[in-house]
Amino acid sequence: MAGYNPSSIEKKWQRIWQENQIFSAEIRPAKPKYYVLDMFPYPSGEGLHVGHPEGYTATDIVARYKRAAGFNVMHPMGWDAFGLPAEQYAIKTDTHPAVVTRKNIDRFRSQLQAIGFSYDWQREVNTTDPEYYRWTQWIFLQLYDTWFDPQQQKGRPIAELVAEFESGQRALPQSAGNKAWPQLDAQQQRQVLEQYRLAYQIEAPVNWCQALGTVLANEEVIDGKSEVGGFPVQRRPMRQWMLRITAYAQRLLDGLDALDWSESLKMMQRNWIGRSEGALVRFGIADRGGDVIVFTTRPDTLFGATYMVLAPEHPLVDLNAQNGLVASAWPEGTPPQWRSNANSPRDAVAAYQKMAASRSERQRQEDNAKTGAFTGAYAINPINKQRIPIFISDYVLMGYGTGAIMAVPAHDQRDFDFASAMELPIRRVVSAAADNPEAGKLPLESPGFAVNSSELNGLTTAEAKGLMCELLEKQSLGTRQIHYKIRDWLFSRQRYWGEPFPLIHLEDGSTVALADSQLPLTLPEVKDFKPTGTMEPPLFKATQWHHVQVVLEGDPGNPRARVVPAGTPGAVAARRELNTMPQWAGSCWYYLRYMDPKNTHAFCDPEKEKYWMAGGVDLYVGGVEHAVLHLLYSRFWHKVLFDRGLVSSPEPFRKLVNQGLILGEAEYTVFALESGQWVSAADIDPEFSTRVGADGKSEVISSQKATGALVIGKACDPTTVEKRGEVFVLKADAGIQVDARSFKMSKSRGNVVNPDDVIAEYGADSLRLFEMFMGPLEQVKPWSTAGVEGVYRFLQRVWRNLLGGDDGTLRVVRQYPDGGWACGSRRLTAAESEVAVRDAAAILRPMHRLISKVTQDIERLAFNTSISAMMEFNNALAKLTFVPMEAALNLLRVLEPFAPHIAEELYREISGPDAVISIATLPWPEFDERLCVDEELDIPVQINGKLIGRIRIPANSAEEQVLDMALADTQVAGRLAQRAIKKKIYIKGRMINLVV
């Protein structure tokens, strides 16, 4: 029998699985379902990297294990294929994005298939397929047709809102101008409804990225730059589509509690939603009337409010507005430090607004110094009627709360800093608890007891908050308020490669949903899909597609539009929406489509949804980078679908695990000046940057701390360094510290590992095995080529253990009913049979232990220790002369989820004509708890917690017997001498401790 040669067996088995549909999932009501899901990839032009197969292998192991354990498993894969990178590439190479996308998908699919994942490929989905995005559009229309009822905390159909308006059960909004519903015309009714829909359009400042030619969601902007490409992003007013995710903020927050997700991930979502409890407080404007409303989380400190601050963009300080509060002359007695060398408040405010507008988010963050301008206006503190000055400052953000604050410098660091700069009064209203080490200091931000606060005095901070809210509410000066940081989701993009919105704009300015029968609304085939260079989307150029004739159907206040040929009676001219949806749209619901991917009547058959989604997806694995984007968006969509009765579970993903990043191979970097003289890593600036050196290899550049001289770091051979204490140093010069770490894989570093290369050299099974053997799934870990060789050697040993002894013979033996033993077709001699019996007895208990260990470890996703257990068992097999068939089959059965190709091949070889078509169809082996422990155990004996010796006992010995044996042991007896034993402790099967 030839040795282990992965390339000759892997393709073969992939074909057999495919041809026999081994992994197809159909509803089998008798079996419990198990839905195991991967985050589907964005098929980039780069192809797979080793990070993809990490999570995919983990889910594949669980899928294969669960199938064997009697579950009906759904394990699908698909493509998240709309989006910017493909479009950017298409523009650069002047290829249609559809062509680029198709090519990338084909590449990804063949790469994934080469790894041998047990996907049900008949369920493959592709977000750019019109038959898929037809339902993305349809679900968007459900959002468009839903309003959020705050009383019921639930999304309801627009028709129910109309009914409530009609019956007068619900009051119309103020914008309806005191009219009743039937008095409004159709256009007015549509406008009222727009204010309630979960999908709505507004003209508002948005994140515009000139380089990408599109707007971006808040979540896609990091430090004022686009997440994709790192281009600058500006705030600009534009008409945009928004999704009212804020309505679901509380539901999204509450839903997290019951989910089996990591605490850190839940925390990220909680932070993003950003709930804070406080109050809205109304401050009257002095001498002028009107008021300013602020949001505060510390209503208890209202007596300490000594001034107010508005954001520079606040409407009340808009110098062009009618109702602005900025004074035209400095009030009498304005101190010079408030005047900022300006002739009037108007000048000061104008100058400050200009300065603030020119500062980027980044600059604002980096510079924490407090600046501002006095508006010349005063407000009245509603609780003590004090006159307090009103300032503007960019430390107050228009985007949070009301864009205005009451400043309490004694109990807020920022207010304290501003008050110090402007010489404003600071009034302590909270006294710290006695044990608080910060007691004497200001500002005091921690809770304590109210002081200088009239009727609040003596109350704890929590009590004072409550009482203040009551006082405010009684006098109509304010209300309790829960505020969320999360903003509505900006949902439109000015790009070509996305789902078109199924919406029609009428000439009267109202917007109407397209009729369901007209879905999918496909992207027009255009030659020129490039950004227009203006703020108009590329679809603007598809004039024919863009201008249409429609007829309206249904309730005139809430109609649907059908595009008809020109000249159709009743048709009116209209335009299509030209924006497209963002990349996240398709991934918001793909896990639902897998259940019924070819359905042309619904996004998913309700019966199938009920079966597969009961309790949600059972296991979802993917990268942590989607913590607040995809995972929040799809929870939102899911909850809307749930409210509308379209899905049966309130949360989509019951258990979620983030796989850890895989870093490049560990590198040792030694630093030197340009002269070549070594510099210790301890003596250089820890801020590195990288570049490509003259020899084409990547270099690290930094500077020498003492002199500032340029220092160049180059990779050095691990054999030239050694560890001294905490650090690595050069063997040649122990004074020179070397930087030792692993870097994120990147093209520029040249440390990217391509799975194709690993498969070509070691096979898919070794790739899978190593990815799992590296360490815990969720942990960040460095790649190691030597490690891949390690698992490859393990697989070779398994192969040789079963198929080739040292002399090249089959080593697997089986016993016939007549009691005789055979190795293949050869009967064993009497002497050999005796050996076989002994081997079978020797391996019995290790075999049960193996099954037990692997079973439990897969359940807790501890794949690395499962593999260790298999290695140990295989090492035990190597010590035998013969390998009993049962031991071999069980090893292969538990190996199959991890390394399926070799398991299949060996199974076929050793079981000959009895073999079933695939080992994957065999049930998972059972183990006997009693056979998992050895018959005799070595038990360590300690005296006062110190190891003295060990005794050998029968496994099921009673405590008393064991202790007697311990005391009888000569080693122990000698140590004990005649000291009295105070306490005897026996932990069953573990150890003995004698306390003297």
Add this chain to the structure above:
RNA sequence: GCCCGGGUGGCGGAAUGGCAGACGCUCAGGACUUAAAAUCCUGUGACCGUUUUCGGUCGUGCGGGUUCGAGUCCCGCCCCGGGCACCA
């Protein structure tokens, strides 16, 4: 600054409060070989003593505590990674 993770040999890591370092890598020595590779065997936390069998001491970031017993639990620090951050 706030909130999560995490710190165990040369490296990746293992260990329901019960023999720390499983398993793998690396390295060293040996066997096989004309030789090399591959393979197999042995050893591989540090220090000390015998320098061969063997024996001893220390050891899970640091300092304390609980416990018969702590890598594991509690308190206080240090360091690393990640997230959020002028969010009122």
